[in-house]
Amino acid sequence: xxxxxxxxxxxxxxxxxxxxxxxxxxxxxxxxxxxxxxxxxxxxxxxxxxxxxxxxxxxxxxxxxxxxxxxxxxxxxxxxxxxxxxxxxxxxxxxxxxxxxxxxxxxxxxxxxxxxxxxxxxxxxxxxxxxxxxxxxxxxxxxxxxxxxxxxxxxxxxxxxxxxxxxxxxxxxxxxxxxxxxxxxxxxxxxxxxxxxxxxxxxxxxxxxxxxxxxxxxxxxxxxxxxxxxxxxxxxxxxxxxxxxxxxxxxxxxxxxxxxxxxxxxxxxxxxxxxxxxxx
Amino acid sequence: xxxxxxxxxxxxxxxxxxxxxxxxxxxxxxxxxxxxxxxxxxxxxxxxxxxxxxxxxxxxxxxxxxxxxxxxxxxxxxxxxxxxxxxxxxxxxxxxxxxxxxxxxxxxxxxxxxxxxxxxxxxxxxxxxxxxxxxxxxxxxxxxxxxxxxxxxxxxxxxxxxxxxxxxxxxxx
Numbered sequence: 219x220x221x222x223x224x225x226x227x228x229x230x231x232x233x234x235x236x237x238x239x240x241x242x243x244x245x246x247x248x249x250x251x252x253x254x255x256x257x258x259x260x261x262x263x264x265x266x267x268x269x270x271x272x273x274x275x276x277x278x279x280x281x282x283x284x285x286x287x288x289x290x291x292x293x294x295x296x297x298x299x300x301x302x303x304x305x306x307x308x309x310x311x312x313x314x315x316x317x318x319x320x321x322x323x324x325x326x327x328x329x330x331x332x333x334x335x336x337x338x339x340x341x342x343x344x345x346x347x348x349x350x351x352x353x354x355x356x357x358x359x360x361x362x363x364x365x366x367x368x369x370x371x372x373x374x375x376x377x378x379x380x381x382x383x384x385x386x387x388x389x390x391x392x393x394x395x396x397x398x399x400x401x402x403x404x405x406x407x408x409x410x411x412x413x414x415x416x417x418x419x420x421x422x423x424x425x426x427x428x429x430x431x432x433x434x435x436x437x438x439x440x441x442x443x444x445x446x447x448x449x450x451x452x453x454x455x456x457x458x459x460x461x462x463x464x465x466x467x468x469x470x471x472x473x474x475x476x477x478x479x480x481x482x483x484x485x486x487x488x489x490x491x492x493x494x495x496x497x498x
Numbered sequence: 499x500x501x502x503x504x505x506x507x508x509x510x511x512x513x514x515x516x517x518x519x520x521x522x523x524x525x526x527x528x529x530x531x532x533x534x535x536x537x538x539x540x541x542x543x544x545x546x547x548x549x550x551x552x553x554x555x556x557x558x559x560x561x562x563x564x565x566x567x568x569x570x571x572x573x574x575x576x577x578x579x580x581x582x583x584x585x586x587x588x589x590x591x592x593x594x595x596x597x598x599x600x601x602x603x604x605x606x607x608x609x610x611x612x613x614x615x616x617x618x619x620x621x622x623x624x625x626x627x628x629x630x631x632x633x634x635x636x637x638x639x640x641x642x643x644x645x646x647x648x649x650x651x652x653x654x655x656x657x658x659x660x661x662x663x664x665x666x667x668x669x670x671x
Binding site: 461 | 517535536537557558567605606610611613643645
């Protein structure tokens, strides 16, 4: 099976998200304003309900109840509403268990949120597109869902390779299948009409040095943030430490990275309580 | 009746210790548990004489990174959390000379600089502190690339270690 064949398996892969790719494109547009975002979110009742629920939760503790989207934007600001929509939308895809990889219900979502929270802190200077680091963090492992649904039975052999040859998971996938979950995720996101700012860094998260120059910093930040989420303990699954960390992939002081991890851990706890992220 | 719980198991209570947290107990019906130790290190300490046990789940080796956060959550760091656990154990009449320990976790990446080998740094910090206190370590299951889950039965001193590869039992009694 090729990666193209995998993502063409529309009978096994979930349908494309409606709101999130459009929302990312709005954030790219310098002329867009909050009314464009409110109008878009209003088209999806489930996302709207999720935004209101989270806006009113202990994660934000608004001074007065948030009753509609205009309220949410006024109270929290457009950037925070963008993050909330990302979180609520990605939950539909990331909340399920992936038994082929020993990933329990909610674990992939919690891991992805931890990566997003770290990215938010360490990758600010890697892009001028507001909210992009957070989106990358939330979607970086979407390929694992595609792999589980499309070729999950292969993971017995993939894990055998990891354990006997001490290979990282992405390398074991590439040797077994000819592609890894980063490439699968990148292709899924491209097919779902996300802009290249999203799917290119995700493609190169395990080998950021090879990313096109415009996206090298973002891919490097993802490489490091993925490890940071593991430090928090958000890396359920078998052989979850089977990572090759590339030296010089992303320039950051050790103490700065560890502080970002500690801060992410605090925010993650609030989100867990508010949305049930990662509660299994 | 097949599969019916035994009477003692009906009274068992589980206390789950989260990341950056600790618990001690002298209640024989309590199981102390912590889940998914990756690079974090879990330390279980037990005194069989008084049936007192403790468990701590540390994330980072050194509190100088953030004294503020260490003040709020001392068990996040090895150097601030472990002394508190030993103080709390002694508060329940455990004695250092009788304590026996089990250490687990400290997974690290397959390759990368020391910066990314946080599991190894955690193990070193924990070993240094345990040695300084003169505590006997019965077993250490550390390193590698797997997550680990550990449980202590406070009534018996039995430790259960679960990894994706299997489950094993160790007695600290």
